[in-house]
Amino acid sequence: MKMQKKKLPDSISRQLEKFVKFVKKQFSNAKPALENLRNHLSTLQKQSARQKNIPIPAQDAPTPVRKRHMRYDRMILAALLLFLIVFLLISLIRCAAKGGKPDVQAANAPVVTTVVTTLSPEQLQQRHAVYPHAITVVGDSIASGFSLYGAIPEENGLAKGCVAIRNIHDFTFADSSGAEKDILEVLREKQPPYIYLSMGMNDINLLSAEEYTAQYAAEIEKILTICPDSDIIVAGITPILPSSDFTSNASIQQYNAALAQTIQQLNRENVAYFDAYAVISDPASGGLAEMYSAGDGVHLGNAAYPALLNALCPLLDAMPVPPAFPALEQRLTETTAAETAISGTE
Template sequence: MRIRRPALPIAAALLAAALAPALLAGTTESTLFTKPVQLTREHRIDLWRIENPDIEPGAIAFVGDSITAGFPLLTAFPEQRTINRGIPGDTSAQVLERMQESVYDLDPGIVVLMIGTNDLGHGGTVEQAVENTARIVRLVQANEPQAHILLQSVYPVYDGDPAALARSSVGLRTNDALDDINAALRALAGLAGVEYIDVNSALRGPDGLRAEYTVDGLHLSPAGYEAAATVLADVLR
């Protein structure tokens, strides 16, 4: 059973006020400080606990990892009421740990889920990523039955000439393993009665993730986000 948590005490509220510009900008930087402030995972979740009671039900909750966290939702979907619940570095298991703050407290109308690439990045398996994603879908269906679930494909990684990138964050991820996840997610969507959204194909070229769509082989560039948003906007409309 889900439990609605009360707002945090004044110290946490002050933290929220200090770091709010970073969250609203969709970055981990705050202009209130002379140097960038890196929001920890715990900071983000604490801030969500503060703001969630004031969020009107029925929004579109984007849930995922750093790719979701960096998605410029306000500019990509200006006519939609979107909430960003992405945390850099999160795996599917870690999303399961924060379902309350990321989904249940919001009573969303739509949940856009994309998770799994970090499972591979941390040495996990395709099976672990898919099993945990299936658990997330079941929990949303059980606790938020009004929510329409959009299950995104995981995105490709760049596997071309490394010299084309200034740096690489691909690590252990391979497009073959990501394709295996996506095949399983497509099947999962059919079995669970949710909608599978293939964003992977729109981002892909002969070298996996198109070089112009990425900053480091994994994370998207502005052009990459624009390509992903085009696919998602058609569904959200």
């Protein structure tokens, strides 16, 4: 039975290869210096011999003279070896110092997590069907449409009219028992796998973009403290019809750009920005597409919410899977399979 040779990790192999190349380069640079040192010592030897009237040793030179010159050769060799050892030590220290710098920079750099899914197309489709049951929507009257139109279960809708990021704690929301509580208390009890935050239409005319994003970031940090295992999706403000005079789509896009930058700066792998504006906007007008309008130019109609959820799925696929999600996915999948089996026998 042949023993397989263990390979060094790629990182160590690359460091060793870099060090060997560095030493070779430095040693080749040191050759002229060593040669000059040897010639200089040889010249000193000859001068010393001439000053003492001692002839330069030859093969037939007397034994004491030959021994004296052998001592000189050994001294030269020892000096060369000492010089080489010191040079290699200095090179090693320099190489180690250079090798250490990238590690320090890497430690300070933002952590980027790449999630590689191995799910089949059928498994992905099944997971996408589970997402609406795992998402709790928090926000204003536009966000309330998710549960109002049946895109998510009613108990997962924590949204009310007039809610804004600046005043969300002025409102109460029903928990699982129907008791009205602050949004943070409800989320603490619920611990949803995914939290979809959607508000801003009621802020845009009263807060600057800087105030809006600062208050949003503060609320996200509060939610992360009480729901550390939840994934948070921060939706951009949705567009309005170009004919609406509530605000302008240019202002909405400005606030959304500031919000997207704020989420990026948070640098949390379980917090992501979702460009809801792009999903339901009309490429021709740049505003809300007519097919997604509820008629007043600001609120969204029934068709908008499935479109938003479908566009959200790839983003959720790329985020870390919340610890509570697999159990929910298994339970819902088993329930669906059982219902399918029952309907097939009828």
